[in-house]
Amino acid sequence: MLGSDVMRGYNDMLILCLLLAGDSYGYAISREIEQRSGGEYPIKETTLYSAFRRLEKQGYIVPYQGSETQGRPRTYYTITDEGRKAYTAKCAEWRVLKTVVDRFAKEDMTDGSDS
Template sequence: MQPTEPAAGDAFSADLLRGHTDTIVLATLRRGDRYGFEIYKAIRDATGGAHEIKEATLYATYRRLTQDGLVEAYWGDESQGGRRKYYRITDAGRAVFRRNVTAWVATRDVIDALLDQTDPRTSPSPKGSDR
């Protein structure tokens, strides 16, 4: 069976981002306090709509980050409409964000190096090789 070229819509893999939801939320909160749906929109808009995190996933993330002390939640004082729960990153959250970004960059560099290897079937043989 021959491999096929991925369709344009398949080129982006949400699976690669799934394990980084906490870091993505922390990155969004580094720009300032936001309420839940505002974080969702910021993530969607940052990717031009190419990536959306399901709201249920985000709200589970907010709970986990709050329980871990990486974000603080508080109720807004809106005078109109329903009250909104806002989230702010803590100093511990900033530290975790920095560690996660460092790990991501190291991982990306390794993957880039592995993907940038020359295909031995198409590259010229080294001098003196019996290939």
């Protein structure tokens, strides 16, 4: 299972990715992240809502009140044009990061040289 420290820099990307498909709310987003990760990353509620606040502050998402569920209106989130641009930039950053880390991640750890 992945720890939150490993995923910290990419929570925003995961959320923005899901919002590209359509508006959604916290619980549904957290379940989708856990499902798509094959259960390897059950995002914590505090992590999720911290990310929502950060993304909103940056102008990447906009919250709005949706339909009531059990007497309480549900907060939905929609991605903005700036959020789409941020998602694209984060994906490009991920490709570079993955390339760099792959240069160090070895199956055979008998020595540190490339032979």
